[in-house]
Amino acid sequence: MLKTVIIMLMAVSAGTIGDILLAKGMKELGDLSVMNLRGILNAAAQALTSPKLIFGTAMLAIFFFLWLAVLSWEDLSVALPMQALNYVLVAFLSQWFLGETVSPLRWTGTILVCIGVMLITKSGTS
Numbered sequence: 001m002l003k004t005v006i007i008m009l010m011a012v013s014a015g016t017i018g019d020i021l022l023a024k025g026m027k028e029l030g031d032l033s034v035m036n037l038r039g040i041l042n043a044a045a046q047a048l049t050s051p052k053l054i055f056g057t058a059m060l061a062i063f064f065f066l067w068l069a070v071l072s073w074e075d076l077s078v079a080l081p082m083q084a085l086n087y088v089l090v091a092f093l094s095q096w097f098l099g100e101t102v103s104p105l106r107w108t109g110t111i112l113v114c115i116g117v118m119l120i121t122k123s124g125t126s
Helices: 002-029 037-049 051-073 076-082 085-097 104-123
Strands: none
Touching (some): 051 076, 076 104
8 A cells, every 4th residue: 555655646746747837838828718720729839849838748647657557556446536635736836836826715625635535545455
């Protein structure tokens, strides 16, 4: 179980960093929903050369391969809830790097998710 927890922490960290970088990179490119076809094509070309989007995609690939490793040895019903730890990291990093406001209600939900993850993880050891 310790192996699962360590690899899942690495996977969740990689996935969260990837998500944060993709969000930051896409915010810099602009809102695609208000662009015409030419604007979307230009944004797509810029996305292919954006360091944030390239590194973010690489981090999500690392997450994917770590996740595959975990699935090879752990029950899905134990491993999948561990991904919910992503919510904690996303809340912190979104506030810090993206300047988002995380309300007290959202923090309460995040704490409840953590409690649920701990209960499920504990049940996997028995």
